[in-house]
Amino acid sequence: MSQSIEKEVDRSAMQVSDEVAIQINNMNKWYGDFHVLKDIDLTVNRGERIVICGPSGSGKSTLIRCINRLEEHQKGDIIVDGTELSSDLKNIDKIRSEVGMCFQHFNLFPHLTILENCTLAPIWVRKTPKKEAEEIAMHFLEKVKIPEQALKYPGQLSGGQQQRVAIARSLCMKPRIMLFDEPTSALDPEMIAEVLDTMIELAEEGMTMLCVTHEMGFARKVANRVIFMDAGQIVEQNEPEAFFNNPQSERTQLFLSQILGH
Amino acid sequence: MTQESFVRTEMLSAQPAPPGETGVVKWARENLFSNLLNSLVSLAFMAIIIYYTIAFLGWALQPSWGSTSLTQCREDPNILGACWGVINDRINQLMFGFYPRDQQWRPTLAFVLMLVAIAPVLFDRLPRKLMFFSALFPFLAIWLLWGGTIWAPLLTLSGIAIGYLVLRAVSGIAGDMVAMIVAILVTILWWMFAVSPLDSLITKTIAEPKIESTIAQLEKDEAALIANVAEMESRIAALEAPIAALREPLQALETRVSEDTAVVENLLEELNADIEKGGISIWGFYLWSWDVHSTLSDSEVARLETELAAAQAKLYETRLLFSDTSKALDVQVRSLQAAKTDVSDASILLKESERARADLGLLPSLLESLQALKAEKAAQGPMLDTLAAALPESARRAISASDLPGDVSDAVREAFNAREDALQEFSDLESNIASTENRIAKAYLLAGLVGLEPVESSKFGGLMLSITIGVAGIAFSFPLGIILALGRQSDMFIIKTLSVIYIEFIRGVPLITLLFVASVLLNYFLPPGTSFDLILRVVIMVTLFAAAYMAEVIRGGLAALPSGQYEAADALGLDYWKSMRLIIMPQALKISIPGIVGTFIGLFKDTTLVSIIGLLDPVGLVTSIRGDADWNGIVWELYAVIALMFWVFTFSMSRYSMYLERKLKTTH
Secondary structure, eight states: OOOOOOSOOOOTTOOOOSSEEEEEEEEEEEETTEEEEEEEEEEEETTOEEEEEOSTTSSHHHHHHHHTTSSOOSEEEEEETTEEOSSOHHHHHHHHHHEEEEOTTOOOOTTSOHHHHHHHHHHHTSOOOHHHHHHHHHHHHHHTTOGGGTTSOGGGSOHHHHHHHHHHHHHTTOOSEEEEESTTTTSOHHHHHHHHHHHHHHHHTTOEEEEEOOOHHHHHHHOSEEEEEETTEEEEEEOHHHHHHSOOSHHHHHHHHHHHOO | OOOSOOOOOSOOOOOOOOTTSSHHHHHHHHHTOSSHHHHHHHHHHHHHHHHHHHHHHHHHOOSOTTOOSHHHHHHOTTOOSOOTHHHHHHHHHHHHTTOOGGGTHHHHHHHHHHHHHHHHHHOTTSOGGGHHHHHHHHHHHHHHHHOEESHHHHHHHHHHHHHHHHHHHHHHHSOHHHHHHHHHHHHHHIIIIIHHHHHHHHHHHHHGGGHHHHHHHHHHHHHHHHHHHHHHHHHHHHHHHHHHHHHHHHHHHHHHHHHHHHHHHHHHHHHHTTOOEEEEEETTEEEEEEEOOOOSOHHHHHHHHHHHHHHHHHHHHHHHHHHHHHHHHHHHHHHHHHHHHHHHHHHHHHHHHHHHHHHHHHHHHHHHHHHHHHHHHHHHHHHHHHHHHHSOHHHHTOSSGGGSOTTOOHHHHHHHHHHHHHHHHHHHHHHHHHHHHHHHHHHHHHTTOSEEOOOOGGGOBHHHHHHHHHHHHHHHHHHHHHHHHHHHHOSOHHHHHHHHHHHHHHHTSOHHHHHHIIIIIHHHHSOTTOOOOHHHHHHHHHHHHHHHHHHHHHHHHHHHSOHHHHHHHHHTTOOHHHHIIIIIHHHHHHHHHHHHHHHHHHHHHHGGGGGGGTOBOHHHHHHHHHTSGGGTTOOHHHHHHHHHHHHHHHHHHHHHHHHHHHHTOOOO
């Protein structure tokens, strides 16, 4: 399951500041009668790289989707960059334009070219002039190493390339926080590496990141905190070394033995 | 022995396919004759297709384009199938209905401009600036088709400009939503209250100084017309003498022809008298025939044959002479008829001009009487109310005096009658006002205003009517359908419920009933005296009908989109309208293209239903054409041509949708 990362990670710019980026207090969510998230408390400081793992159905995706209000929580508060998430549409749009998100299935817009995918939000949300938006988009496409695909459509790209475009698309909005929802789960092994490399580069530049992923190699090398969730609760959180080498809870031990055991 | 380990050192290059695996032969083998059963099926269907094509062509390829009546077709031995003369005779009507001939350039121009206007919508490679014309086109088309002065459409258009300016001004102060609402309100108010008075103001200022000179000009034209008519009448008199002179020799020739024919026939009879014929026939077709025997001697036969040849030659010459003379007479008669038509046209023109001139001279008094009529109408309103108030509740609801309850007093009965009279007077006043307004408008138009001759809706017909209703229906039902589809998907309960009720109601009702509502019932719902155009009402009904279907087709497209698209749009911070416009709709509409075009085609074909409520679309015209004595009983030719007309349009639509689907394909 875990992917070997050949690249050496440069940790020099990865600094965690005291400033709070995301504050979640006593947050609960239900799907109808089903209690998905139970009493979640989580504080993320600026510059932190957090990996969230856990068995399927444990609520990890739901947790990060609550942070940009793709899912609505019913109890408790979520404060992102000092703005509280409520049903106020203005706050929601403000937070969404500050928080980038990458999905398991990329969700690129198939009717637009790669370049148009990347310039759409800057032009329509940030009101950036078209030319400037295209320059920004090309800058980030170069960063994810696919500038030559700019005029193609998503359907003509491989999965790994599409996920890198999705990352570039989020970066074009100059977000202060990036959320990754299982970004490599739908990819072939050959492509996972290229996406992880891009994510590592992002981490090296000091981006605040929350990743739901099963890439334990990535967690070990990049994360400064690993969170283990089960049944809608945070079961354990620790630094990667301690988490992998000396898990405290039984549930974590079982999970790690299954995921690393073969 | 097999090699156990192997490493490829060079990659193989591509080779041409073996012969017989490409081209026509392969295609035929795979698609027509892949096995015995398929081959039999292919051959059988080919035979059927060929049989019916030949049968159809045999019917259709007839030299009947010049015939002037169905009887003529039936009597002509060369015409064994279709009688296309009816198309030749009535094509103008099938295209334009009863639209005045000298004004038909207007719908034609409107059609050409429509092609220009939809081109940038259909093909995105054309310059975007052409869209400006597309936005102007509806106003231009309405003016071209219905006519009138140019000021009304210009003022209507200016409403949009004013709305835009208001939008710009207000959005600086308040939010986008408020600005939008204010701008729409201002535009509607402008249309309701400013357009009509401004129109008449402009008309007055421009036309009034010209009235005197127009009257003088009209008088001069009329004098010229009168002189013209007198001259034509003398020409008619001159024509009548040669016609009379020709008639006599023609009659003499006719008797000579019949005499000569009799001689020829006698000789032929003599020759054939003793000849008997034998032969073989199968199913009524003679295959061979021959003479059995003859009683005449050879020399007699020879003499008879020479005589016959001479007689035939003589008959031929007489006939030639006869036909020449009758042709000459025909020419004369035709020019006489033409001259007579000219005279009657000229006198109609003269009458119209005189009437218009009289109205122009009367213009001030006409305007005065209009004012007076309007004042009277305004005064009548409250009087009607008082009269109604004087009646007891039970009597107020009665429709006529006979409906009154039996126990009412004479006083009530009298009051009721008084009210009835007042109502009658009121409606008379209204029609009076309308006709005065019409006269004033025509007089103004004469006085040199820029404008087109007004054409009433009742004159519209033929393919032109179908296209007008079809194009308007398509243009309005598409956006309405999108809004309804979004409404049905909405989270807001009221909007969702209303959309669902609307869609389910309209889809559950046949279009015919809606058209009847448009033609009959709508007038009952509107306040008395307001009647708006039948074509407009039909367009509204067709639009409402098609929009419900459109909404369901588009909803299908929306449902087919993966939810990830909505989430990605949300995650980027796009608001609802932006994500719909930029992300969701382009994809949903692309998925629904076949359904949307299907709805468009259905709508266009459904326009033929308007024939049932008395509008003269091509199908409605068939009845009136068959009512003509010349074409009584003709069916197939007319319907075939109408089918062809509709097919041209619907086939273009379906080809365009296929082009669009290919163009929008963004995968490999």
